[in-house]
Amino acid sequence: MKTAIGDITSTRSSYRVTFVVLCLAVVAFALLQSLVTPVLPTIERELHATQTTVTWVLTAYLLSASIFTPILGRLGDMTGKKRMFVVALIALTVGSLLAAVATSLPIMIVARVIQGVGGGVLPLAFGIIRDEFPPHKVASAVGVIAALSAVGAGLGIVLAGPIVSLLSYRWLFLIPLIITALAAIATQILVPESRVTTPGKINWLTATLLSGWLVALLLAVSQAPSWGWRSAKVLVLVAVAVGIAVVWVIAESRSANPLIDMRMMRIRSVWTANLVALLLGVGMYASFGFLPQFLQTPAGYGYGFGASVTESGLMLLPLTIGMFVLGMYTSRLAERFGSKNVLAVGALIAAIGFFVVALMHSYKWDIYLATAIIGVGLGLAFSAMPNIVVAAVPAEQTGVASGMNANIRTIGGSLGAAVMASIVTVGASHSGVPQESGYTNGYLMLGSVCVLAAFAALLVPKLPGSETVLGRETSPEPRHGELAMTAGGTVVGGKAE
Template sequence: MSHTIQATGAGSGHPASSRRPNSTLIVIYLSLGGLSFAVLQSLVAPALATIGKDLSVTTSDASWILTAYLLSAAVLTPILGRLGDMVGKRKVLIIVLSLLLVGTVLAALAPNLGVLIIARALQGAAGAIMPLSIGVVRDELPKERVGVTIGLLSAIFGIGAGVGIVAAGPIVENLSWQWLFWLPAILVVIALIGVIFGMPESPVKTPGRLDILGAGILGVSLVSLLLAISEGENWGWDSFGTVGLLALGAIALVVFVLVELRTKEPLIDMRLMKVRGVWTAHVVALIFGFAMFGTFVLVPTLLQLPSATGYGFGDTVSEAGLFLLPTVIMMVIFGPVAGILVRKVGPKPPMLLGSIFVTAAFILPAIDHSQIWQIVVSGLLTGAGIGLALASTSNAIIESVPATQTGEAISVNTISRTIGSSIGTAVIAALISSHSTPQGLPLNDAFTIGFWVCAGVAVLAILGALAAPSMRQRRKQAEALGVEDLPDEADELHLLHTGRAEDAR
């Protein structure tokens, strides 16, 4: 597969003679868009029972409000990310933010569950904000600001998810569930206006055709897998529907890989998966998606249990959400810190450190979660770990692929995180359900086992980070082509990795 590159290099979007756009405002607009998407992903979860009651449906049926969002995001993220690389990231960002705004307003006005599910599917299209935003940052910002900014944007997706959990209780208790959508809509409007009037079109494009066949097969695979994971607890993990969808999803994924390897202009260049800096970043993102949403399920549930149980803390929904604030604050701090570290020592050390932090964050409450300080310290470690690791995975990909393939590579990373989040939520919910009293009250063992499971999964992130290439290894690869400035030559390194060294010369 060959690429037509109209312009490349971070921060090379505009000639010196032209007036550069205000990069700070661009980052603000992108941050608001990303924050809106992430908040909307988690904001409705604590309010499902309330929404279901108001719309006269069961909580199980109301869970489709979450499922529709995840399915739409997983399917549309790679398609829209690829379109951004092809026709321009700003154009596609405007489309994506418009869909997010329409979906958010429609959700706030939804008279029944069917309309609300459609609205959530429209919102899910905004999953492409992450790859598109990182592509814009790479194209528009000065090189010295790219790493830190990507760290901030990556952390925002974790921050938004945490803010959603924290804010849901107070919004529903003091306003109504409709305001779960009206408030984020304000952020979306600001972001959309900013992108339309304050952001230039990226000069880095990869002209070509959209791989419709690949998109269709990938859609079948992701919908099957995520539907089985999301509904497995309700349907039964050994039911024909769950097992059949898992099998269909796995088969379709294999077919997708085979088709993409033979397609001239694939939706996702599978050769990128051979690059160690890429596949290790995807593995770490998958695991952190699991760990992050494992935290968002376990901690609020534990805090809201009656203190009479001997292990619950008797907090309200709002009070329980506040205990996630330390996690959110640490994400805000350590996301940009990761970007600084990446520039100095490469993405591997902060990715490894973040994985160690999160592992420790789960081991502590797994050993004992009877004291509130243990929950708080666990939250601090979780936030620091997520901020470091997720920012590092995005930077690792940026340094491993050419600018023309930023969208598709980050899209896969975003999908990995989404799938990890779905698996984490489903697994922890199943553990809690299987370790409960006949009246449905979770037992203490549910939390002990849940924390240990998350700790065990986090260890896999440590192994993934250890497998990532070091700065020295990457420099050796660069020297093989006579490259002096490693960060500027990701295109040539990519050609080397994929066996196209002749093109690099």
């Protein structure tokens, strides 16, 4: 490791400037995750695709992000987090440009694969914060970035309708393109390069194995609603995914340069936080994918409000506001009550919101109430979770640990969307419109999953020391000649020993 996390010297950019740049990049990345979801029917018509094939616009992105997120996190730990952060932003920019000018579905899918490379933005942002920020500012900054990632995803649902109505669906990619390009330039100019790196190399065998089981698993769950959960294709893919995953774990355990350190993954704080991420990912992505569809169903079917894309987005606005507001205050709550308790309570609150959707959806105010409750719960949970992961690992493993946590949340989202689709479409009419009972059962399932997430959060061990310093005691930054503990050893006057 080159050096330790010490105090911020006068020769480096202000951490506040770095924080603004990171926020800009994370918001753009999060928007690209969700802007497309409500307007898939529009893209289907414009690119002359079918309902089955257009889902690859989402699936291709999830597959690519699942593969490249841990790889970029590891490369950032090895070669410099700023460098790989810029690479991720360039990938988002190039992919957005190609998507904006795509004239066919295959080109659009290639564009979304390129965008998926940018999935490394979130873990790299966490790593930069840990490297560059004063210790007593780290937890709150990580919490805000985590909240912004969830808020951006919700904001994409809200903004998609107005953008398509006023401009065209191509601006769903052009607007994030502008933001990511500006963020890449600002990062290169204003963000300092990491002082914390670790030597090593990418084990491409384990990277290939990781890619193999993720592709097989996500392909199976994403296509299961159309192929059938008991179809031979799905069963074979699941079997292949399990087999390759076992080989991958063995290879990673024996590797001198593991992409993901299996010893790190066995740390109780890490595996429990990852379990919670998986379960909450099921809830968040499934709700984003199916609640607009529910709201847009004509009331003549016995439920729904016949809302437009824009109107359904506005009905989800309380969710976005709740995630952002609570995410801003999570670090203070964690300091007082503990991150694990905030995580558990957040999951329970989200569960209540999903139960409200399932059992009370006759009036619009029911939906506003439910989405506000879900937003509060997810805002608390997703802002508390990264602190637990980052606190549990050495500084040089921040990128890969937080990257895997974000990756597992994405996998959870894919699983949740596939299972939700199977539940919602049971007994659908000949026109393809689901029955009300399908949505009721689906949201009861999501609420139950969030209850399980709350119980899983209780398994997280209490962090030693202050909750706001990621496992170290809260104290002012050391003056020259004083001692302070860092991830890499003792700092004397700002130099690691």
